[in-house]
Amino acid sequence: MTTPRTVLVVGGGAAGNAVTVLLRRAGVTVDLIEARPDWNATTGSGITLQGNALRVLRDLGVLDQVESSGRAFGSLGVVAPDGTVLHEAEDIRTGGDDLPATLGMQRPRLQQILIDAVRASGAGVRLGTTAEALDQDADGVSARFSDGTTARYDLVIAADGLNSATRAAIGITAKPEPTGMAIWRTTAPRPAGLVRTDLAYGGPAYIAGYCPTSEHTIYAYVVEACRDRASIDPARYADEMRRLARGYGGHWAEITPHITDPAKVNYTWFDRLLVEGSWHRGRVVLIGDAAHCCPPTLAQGAAMSLEDASVLVELLTAGRDWDDDLLQRYYERRIPRVRAVVEASVQLGQWQLDGVRDADVPGLIGRTMTMLKELP
Structure with missing residues (x-):
């Protein structure tokens, strides 16, 4: 054939x-x-x-x-909601030793x-x-x-x-099928000293984290219980994410003031x-x-x-x-x-x-x- x-x-x-x-x-x-x-x-x-x-x-x-x-x-x-580092773990190199463990972009x-x-x-x-x-x-x-x-x-x-x-x-x-969680995501300038992903468990949401995406940028996210999407006005997306993010310390103090444009904030269910x-x-x-x-x-x-x-x-x-x-x-x-x-x-x-x-x-x-x- x-x-x-x-x-x-x-x-x-x-x-x-x-x-x-x-x-x-x-x-x-x-x-x-x-x-x-x-x-x-x-x-x-x-x-x-x-x-x-x-x-x-x-x-x-x-x-x-x-x-x-x-x-x-x-x-x-892994950090506390106030930004205190609780644990640092080396990432497993799933692509082999000749590739970076993790890359954000x-x-x-x-x-x-x-x-x-x-x-x-x-x-x-x-x-x-x-x-x-x-x-x-x-x-x-x-x-x-x-x-x-x-x-x-x-x-x-x-x-x-x-x-x-x-x-x-x-x-x-x-x-x-929805899992019961939802995530807010946005981009922001990279604070000095933010060089990896840090995850905070607990606080106002289930998870708050960020990832460097270039020398000058990051993306940040907050995970909470999912809500009815129809109940959230897209014009208030930045307000909603900023409200949750304000409960976190460390680098979040520099990230949160940049969460201002609702068009740059994304809300999706898991x-x-x-x-x-x-x-x-x-x-x-x-x-x-x-x-x-x-x-x-x-x-x-x-x-x-x-x-x-x-x-x-x-x-x-x-x-x-x-x-x-x-x-x-x-x-x-x-x-x-x-x-x-x-x-x-x-x-x-x-x-x-x-x-x-x-x-x-x-x-x-x-x-x-x-x-x-x-x-x-």
Whole structure:
């Protein structure tokens, strides 16, 4: 059988961009469609990338740009709400000793780096476009797009995020479920001396933390019990986050005065999703948040999505038929690792929701991150 060579990627986030670049490098013809006309190039505040995420970004050929745009660090601080340092732990190098343990950067900058890599790969890109229908047969998938055009592909990779329309369209009924927590995020100038992530547990919220994203910037976040989003006026987002942040000391004394623009504050619920059984139906396969999502308590969401792209492309380019067996092998290779991350991420939050004071938080984090040192 001739190896199929045409792929449609639905969604231009981290997973979709990564899988596109890797497939193009292998000589596969790829079209990428993204619903947002701006390709999400200006969305978000910051992102924490651990070594296993950086390992995939190195494979994509963009690590130098990522490192020069962000700020790497190698430890995590646990602080009291007043800013007193209680514990400092060395981060586990999940990407190997030749990569930073952790790197923070501005999320729009990471997206732009990946966009540039997709453009340079020669993939076909169509923005402001969705797949209105995917009709499968034994040989491939016929796609009809929102602009009325059609095209034929050997495989469709659904990377269209947590609320994936493609997931629902192929009959997978799993949906994200809220965990009971929500997060306020914003950007701010970097205070002198802020060189790593510090987390404060307790105080006015469950968690207050920050991460350096460049020499001059950070992103800061506060985690609380989720509220009805309709009850919060977006014009008051900065007021709400600033009210919570005022209860924290240390570097927060310099961060809080910069929380003034509601347009720069983001409020989202924590969600959990793990599609079980398989991540494909026929010749349509899910990757990234379309297949799994977890709270950012381990900062592993982007890493899991990037690893999906890497593993799937490795299998697709190994000379095997692109059939059910191959796509099921992809699922079986990914599910133990992803399940461990999702369950640990949810558990860390649930212990706080339940008020468990003797939880083995360091042990759970250590076991999970040590597992992630193994290649996916």
